[in-house]
Amino acid sequence: MEEATQTPLKTNEHAEGQSASRIRETRIQKLNALKELNIEPYPYKFEKTADNQTLQERYQELPAGEETTDVVRVAGRIMAMRNNGLFIDLQDTTGKIQVFCHKENLNEEYLKLLKLFDIGDMIGATGTIRRTPRGELSVKSTAIEMLSKSLLPLPEKFHGLTDKEIRYRQRYLDLIMNEDTRKTLRNRSLIVSAIRKYFLDKGFLEVETPMLQTIAGGAAARPFITHHNALDLEMYMRIAPELYLKRLIVGGLSEKVFELNRNFRNEGISFKHNPEFTMLEAYQAYADYHDMMDLVEDLISTVAQDVLGTQQITYQGQELNLARPWKRLTMIDAVRQEAGLDFDAIESNKQAFEAAKNIGLEPEAAWGWGKILEYVFEERVEPKMIQPVHIIDYPKETSPLAKVHRNDPRLVERFETRIYGWEVSNAFSELSNPLDQRARFEAQLEAREAGDDEAHQLDEDYVHALEYGMPPTGGLGIGIDRLIMLLTDSPSIRDVIAFPTMRPR
RNA sequence: GCGUCCAUAGCUCAGCUGGUAGAGCACUCCCCUUUUAAGGGAUAGGUCCUGCGUUCGAAUCGCAGUGGACGCACCA
Numbered sequence: 001m002e003e004a005t006q007t008p009l010k011t012n013e014h015a016e017g018q019s020a021s022r023i024r025e026t027r028i029q030k031l032n033a034l035k036e037l038n039i040e041p042y043p044y045k046f047e048k049t050a051d052n053q054t055l056q057e058r059y060q061e062l063p064a065g066e067e068t069t070d071v072v073r074v075a076g077r078i079m080a081m082r083n084n085g086l087f088i089d090l091q092d093t094t095g096k097i098q099v100f101c102h103k104e105n106l107n108e109e110y111l112k113l114l115k116l117f118d119i120g121d122m123i124g125a126t127g128t129i130r131r132t133p134r135g136e137l138s139v140k141s142t143a144i145e146m147l148s149k150s151l152l153p154l155p156e157k158f159h160g161l162t163d164k165e166i167r168y169r170q171r172y173l174d175l176i177m178n179e180d181t182r183k184t185l186r187n188r189s190l191i192v193s194a195i196r197k198y199f200l201d202k203g204f205l206e207v208e209t210p211m212l213q214t215i216a217g218g219a220a221a222r223p224f225i226t227h228h229n230a231l232d233l234e235m236y237m238r239i240a241p242e243l244y245l246k247r248l249i250v251g252g253l254s255e256k257v258f259e260l261n262r263n264f265r266n267e268g269i270s271f272k273h274n275p276e277f278t279m280l281e282a283y284q285a286y287a288d289y290h291d292m293m294d295l296v297e298d299l300i301s302t303v304a305q306d307v308l309g310t311q312q313i314t315y316q317g318q319e320l321n322l323a324r325p326w327k328r329l330t331m332i333d334a335v336r337q338e339a340g341l342d343f344d345a346i347e348s349n350k351q352a353f354e355a356a357k358n359i360g361l362e363p364e365a366a367w368g369w370g371k372i373l374e375y376v377f378e379e380r381v382e383p384k385m386i387q388p389v390h391i392i393d394y395p396k397e398t399s400p401l402a403k404v405h406r407n408d409p410r411l412v413e414r415f416e417t418r419i420y421g422w423e424v425s426n427a428f429s430e431l432s433n434p435l436d437q438r439a440r441f442e443a444q445l446e447a448r449e450a451g452d453d454e455a456h457q458l459d460e461d462y463v464h465a466l467e468y469g470m471p472p473t474g475g476l477g478i479g480i481d482r483l484i485m486l487l488t489d490s491p492s493i494r495d496v497i498a499f500p501t502m503r504p505r
Numbered sequence: 506g507c508g509u510c511c512a513u514a515g516c517u518c519a520g521c522u523g524g525u526a527g528a529g530c531a532c533u534c535c536c537c538u539u540u541u542a543a544g545g546g547a548u549a550g551g552u553c554c555u556g557c558g559u560u561c562g563a564a565u566c567g568c569a570g571u572g573g574a575c576g577c578a579c580c581a
Contacts, residue, residue, distance in 0.1 A: 019550045020515040023532050082540045089541075102538070119531070132539060156516040156530045158542045163516085165573055177516095220581055267580045268506090374581070398581050426581095454581080505572075 020153060027151045030116045034146065037112055041149040046124045049073040053094035059129055059137055067130035067140070074099070074139055075124040075147060077176065078117060080157055085114045087138075090125065093182075098138040099125045105142050113144060119157075120150035168494050169502055181495075184488045187307060188496055191484055194303045195280060196260060204282060205254035209244035211237060211262065217462065218242030218401070220454040221265040224275075237264035242401065242475070243462045245283050246430060250470045258282035260480070271492040272422070275501045278480040283430070287474035289413045292427040293390050295476060296417050297324045300388075300424075304487060315420055315486050318386060326417070327389040331377050334391060339380040343373050370395020370410065385418035400440040400456055402428035424483055427476040434466035 034041045050072045062068065076092035088099040101114055105127070117123060127141035155161040160177045167174040167181070174181045200206065214233065216223035218240030226235050241259045248257050263279045284291065301311050301322045311322040332343045339359060346352050352372040356363045361379055363372045373395050385391070393405055394414040402412035413429035431437050441463065444456040484496040494500035 018514085019532075022550070023515065026532070080541075080543095082543050083538060084536095086538050087540050087543085098541075100539085104538095132541095134539070134541075136539090136541065138539095153515045153531055156542095158530065159517040161516070163573090166516095222580090265580075268578090270580080271575090273580065371581085378581090394581090503572075 023153050024151050027118060027149065030118070031149055033116055034113075034149070037109065037116075039113060039146055041146050043145070043147060046075050046145065046147055047073055048075045048124070051094040052076065052090065052092045052097040055097055055129065056095060056137060059131065062129070062131045062137065064131050064135040065133045068128060070129045071126065072129060072139060073124060073126045076122065077150075078119050078121050078123060079154075081117065081119060085117060088117070088123075088125075090123070090139075091176075098132070098136045099123075099144070100127070100130070100132070100138040100140045101144065102140070105140060106144065110141075110144050113146065116146075117144075118150060120152065120154045121146065122148035122150070165502075168500050169505070171498055184490055184495055185498055187488050188484050190307045191303060191487055192260065192278075192480065194306045195299065195480070198299055198302055199256075199258045199260075199282060202256070204256040204258045204284075207245070207248060207253070207257050207259055208261065209238075209241045209248075209259060211264075213238050215457050215459045217457055217459045219263075219265075220456060221267060222454060224264050224266050239263055239265050240279065240477070241281050242477070243459055245281055246470060246473065246475070247462065247465045249283050249285055249473050250465045250468055255285040255471075256283070269501060271494075272482060272485075274481065274493050274497055277493070277497075280478040280480055281476065283473055283475045285471040285473050288429040288472065289392075289415055289427055289474055292474040292476045293326075293328065293392075293415060293417075295474075296390070296425045296427065296478070297326050297388075299478075300483065308487060313487060313489070315489055316491060318420060320419060320486070321387060322419075327387070328392055328415075329389055330393045331373065331391050331395075332393065334381045334385075335373060335376050338384055339376050341376060343369070343376075368397055370397040374398055382418065383421050385421050388417065388419045388424075390415045390417050397443075399428065400444050401431055401437075403431045403433075404436070419486060422482055422486075423479070424486070425476060425478045427474065430470070430473040430475045432466060432470040432472060434463055437466055438463050 031041050052074060055072065055074070059068075074090060074092070074097060076090045078088055079091045079096065080089040081087065085101055088101060090097055090099050103111060106114065124145040124147050125139050125141040126143040127139040129137070130140050131137050155173070155177055161167055161174060167178070171181075175185070196206065212226070212228070212235045214235055216236035216239045218238075219242070221239045223236040223239050226237065227233070228235050240263055241261070245257055245259060248254070258281065260280045261278065262276050264276050266275065267273060269275065282295070284295075301324050304311050304313060304322050313320050313322060329337075336342050336344075341355050341359065343352070346355055346369065349368045349372070352369045353363050353365065353367070356372050356376055359376070359380070361376060363375055367375065377391070392415040393408070393411045394402070394416075396402075396404060396410060396412045399412045399414050402414040405411035405413050415427055416423050417425040417427075431440065441456060441458040445458055448455040448457075481493050481496055484490070485493060488496060490496050
């Protein structure tokens, strides 16, 4: 750097006000002091030879008070200093190790540098491995280096950073301070990788379809609207990739395709909802929804085993058994068992309405048989579906992209997997009949005109594609963020997204 | 959108029925070279979220606003 000037502290997320400003100015003065020692506070490179966790494991058996001649070069962030810099807690991405800075081992220059170290600085240290008489594995340093001078104070060392707003808004600070956050977000990456590997191993082709769409189809949700300047065209951020993936099945790009990427829905934010979230969708030609059930079970139990090493997990104190096989229950049976209503015996919309009223629910007069069945399920059954279960055979009227049930015209071949009461997957035998698909879309248009602004739009080109012929196809969607919440025991979706959507400050 | 709760030093938090604010950690200086939430001593650090009101007097009480957390609703 040219000259360390004492620029006034501008608006700063974490550290503002007089106290933080003074700390920052003091540290900038230390930059000048470093310059006088001909030390670059922001150097280019450091040859690191070992990770802290690796060293902790390698020297696990080294007794207290023992010293080796093994020389290592470690690097990381200073998290604590004791005895005037004699002991430094150095944290790298793998763990911590103590750096021992004794004046017998460090020359005058290093001792001057040591005085300019602050908690939060990134430093490197060279030295031999020893374990102190108190049992702490340490690098007895013969050389120390500044790798990046920190200008801002870290949160308090014992309580750490607990303020949820700061943790989400300044995730970098949360990551520095909280091992749990590091672990959760690393596990997220491992889970996503394991899912991807699972599908690739099964012969699925990973594809990418448009996130900017002129018709936001494939789900019922309000989209984000944007504008393409050169085309002077209103466009939507996708709410689902479904209709494009099925176009690829029509085209025969592969009999098995999947996409694992972001969807955007312009809806409310809650512990289970973020406006942008990660969705897996997979389609397999010549398969039906029974095959998709096998796939969901095998995928999730395999990923849990691979990443967590177990299929018995605990979410917020609730034990969940992910081992196969998972229970399968039709929606009508589930409602019969848990709510005491037999929709097989209910024929008219009016009967369904009265039946729901009789058990204390308040259906709307305009709803039909299927909508009321689903409503009763959601109100009375869903919260009880704690252990993994596939709820099978949804009513036709709420599922415009699923094929009619082969044995019951009121239903479609659709299931949702429930774990902890949450919808974890949603899958169908995909509707391949173009004439039926057009009729379903037209019914959605009527619903849209009746005020349902989340009803599907009619995608003419998609129906056109179906008219060329789509093979029988099983399709599957899994909300990846919620699955990660379950697998990492995270209470909020914001805990599993590195930078969750926040109102700007 | 509705309800409940919250907002005080960089961080974690006290602050009682109204009398212009405290602690620990961090920072600065001094002591201390085998500590690990190190220790001892001395400083410094505040628009008590914002505005209006009540009052002789507001961090404290009231109203409004802003931001946040949680719950409900919405999200097939």
